[in-house]
Amino acid sequence: MKTLPLFFDLANKTVLIVGGGDVAHRKAMLMAKAGAKLVVIAKNFDDEFVKFLNNHQAIIHQKSYDATDLDTHQPSIVIAATDDHAVNVLVHGDCQARRIAINVVDTPALCDFIFPAIVDRDPVVIGVSSNGKAPVLARLIRAKIESVLPSGLGKLAAKAGEFRATVKEKLPTITERRYFWESVFGRAMVDQSVGELDTELSDFIENNDKQGEVYIVGAGAGDPDLLTFKALRLMQQADVVLYDALVSPKILDLCRRDSQKIFVGKKRQDHAKTQDEINALLVKYAKAGHRVLRLKGGDPFVFGRGGEEMFACRQAGVPYQVVSGITAALAASSSTGIPLTHRGVATSVRFLTGCYKTNEAFDGLKSAYQADETLVFYMGLHALPKIVENLSAQGLPSDLPVAIVSNASLPNQAVLTGTLANIVAKQEESGVSAPAIIIAGKVVDLYQG
The missing domain is CATH 3.40.1010.10 (Tetrapyrrole methylase, N-terminal domain)
Known part of the structure; x- marks a missing residue:
């Protein structure tokens, strides 16, 4: 983590912005929304920006920036948003000398803090940052979060803040309070209706038997x-x-x-x-x-x-x-491109284990093998010789394709293919290790490694 995400209270604090264009305008809108007092310095201003600043009682200086501006206004933070790199560097140096936090827009090397992509469900605020490496990605992540958060979440959070003292009085333990709020917010997050909080609390108390x-x-x-x-x-x-x-x-x-x-x-x-x-x-x-x-x-x-x-x-x-979870056979199948069933090749699949309750070795299929069937063995790598011996004894052809998939779906996934006749020797030579799934059947021929 290169930068620590913090939330700074700017209400009634002075923010100085150097720049009069569109970028400075956008930053000023954010600062005003956070309740900051704005001081803006620029030789030239966009007309719309001036209207915005006047509407927000900002202090406007139409002039060149000077280091004394920092001493006069003593801002909590500074934003340099000009299109003149030399001016931005000058502002940065002056702020560093005075230990004032500064953000030079679109210049990460000259920033003490950065602006994240923001999801605003006031009082819930979410910031997404790529540390300046991929701002477009940060905005896309923000859009994804925006799409899954209910629009009324902020209002519910505000009501919850007003209701916290009542919950603390009615529910004496922190565990009970956490369960209550998780119940309320959990339903809100999936866009299910949440009633009035006093009703929700009464229902929770009535139905809470304190058992986990x-x-x-x-x-x-x-x-x-x-x-x-x-x-x-x-x-x-x-x-x-x-x-x-x-x-x-x-x-x-x-x-x-x-x-x-x-x-x-x-x-x-x-x-x-x-x-x-x-x-x-x-x-x-x-x-x-x-x-x-x-x-x-x-x-x-x-x-x-x-x-x-x-x-x-x-x-x-x-x-x-x-x-339910995605079982290893399905993960191995999808991650290797070996379908467990395939039209004209396999019409059924059988899941088996090479490890029994009493730890005895694999002792057979229990029922006849069909030529259009796929066999999948869990926890069978240690018993591979026994499995092969048993399948061969039950009449399965020696050229039956076999695949061993180790660490299915993980970055270190490994795939070893062979036949019933040679898979044991290949496994001993390769050193492919557990956890592994063994797939036997004609579908293995579909693998393209």
Whole structure:
């Protein structure tokens, strides 16, 4: 982070602007909106700019800039917006000598502060900056934010400010107050109707049984862009996060910063917590009134043991939600361009695991293989020789295409292709490692690496 985003109270503070053209006009409009007292110096002024300054009781000096102007007006900040670079450099040097913060428009090297692209939902204000590197990108990001924020959000925020003392009186703990405001603002953010705040508070008090909730959330295959909106929303409001080994650091960083984070990852023959211990933690924290996020790689219900956690919550009478994630097979398919089904090639797909509850090795397909079928193996890399041996014993052809996709969807994704006859030797030679998905079937021939 090159610059620290801060919000400066300019109400009734003097801002000196050097320049009389369109750029200076735009900056003056921003300063006036923030309640600043304007002093503007320029040899020439646009007519519209003069009208604006007169309407805002600004001090206008139609003359050349001089360093004594800084001493006379003692501004809090200065903006140099002339089309004369030498003048801008002069103003900058004079401000530096007096330790006055200055912005020289469109000259980042001469700026103590920069103007972000602004989203204004007063009293909610959002600034987006690229540190002068890509201002067009900053404006596009601002437009994106503008498009998703409800127009009435600012009015609701203003009402909330007036209502805070009442909420503090009625809800004694900070956790209860946070839950109340998240409930109100959460619905407002998705443009759902929010009633009068006193009614909302009464309903919250009446329905709040002080018991928490469990969110069993699929974090997908690792790429944060593959998270669902609902997953992200729950991640950012959870008090306690229990996360797996396959949850990438970038995804974990999207959780609420002050949440308690507990690693409960399980790798083959290396479990930080047993499943029973994880279930017990979910119930314990929820019954203590917390919102508990169980963040799992992939999808909770596809070889993710989310069902066991759901039943533990159900048995304990703890409310829960389950949120789907993009499972590794789908991420591997889309990121490699290997469709799991394809007209004329594969009409069905079967998901299997190479790792069973009792840790025994893969022992077969359980039902006959069809020539137009795609097989996808999770957690099977350690058992690859056994899988190949078993498939061959069940009559699958030795030239059946096979792909191993390691770290699907991540920057370090690796793809290894071969056949049933040579994939074991190729994997041993290549060193492609877990976590990996194994895809077997004619669709692998569609891969273009």
